[in-house]
Amino acid sequence: MGQNPDDMFGDEDYPAYTIGRAAEMLGTSQDFLRRLDEAKLIDPHRSGGGHRRYSRYQLRLAARAREMVDQGTALEAACRIIILEDQLEEALRQNENQQRRGPRQHD
Numbered sequence: 001m002g003q004n005p006d007d008m009f010g011d012e013d014y015p016a017y018t019i020g021r022a023a024e025m026l027g028t029s030q031d032f033l034r035r036l037d038e039a040k041l042i043d044p045h046r047s048g049g050g051h052r053r054y055s056r057y058q059l060r061l062a063a064r065a066r067e068m069v070d071q072g073t074a075l076e077a078a079c080r081i082i083i084l085e086d087q088l089e090e091a092l093r094q095n096e097n098q099q100r101r102g103p104r105q106h107d
Contacts, residue, residue, distance in 0.1 A: 015045035015053035022054040041079040
């Protein structure tokens with residue numbers, strides 16, 4: 001059974017946007033989005049026909065990269081910084097969850 005469309009578009013990771021729509025929403029070029037893919041910042045979903053599809057989460061990363069590049073940061077450096085920030089945020093979230101569960105009981 002398929003997902004309800006409202007559920008899919010509410011999902012941060014659902015690949016809802018074409019490259020054209022994503023570029024339009026971000027005020028950037030499709031080439032810029034392709035370069036983010038090459039720099040390994042975002043890995044868009046590929047449709048059956050091989051077309052790139054982007055999620056809202058990926059668009060937020062792309063918007064952050066565009067902001068940094070507009071401020072003079074090299075694209076590759078901006079991508080690396082964003083990847084590291086994302087990894088740090090995830091590690092902090094996991095640490096917080098672990099602390100909330102309390103110390104592990106040993107057998």
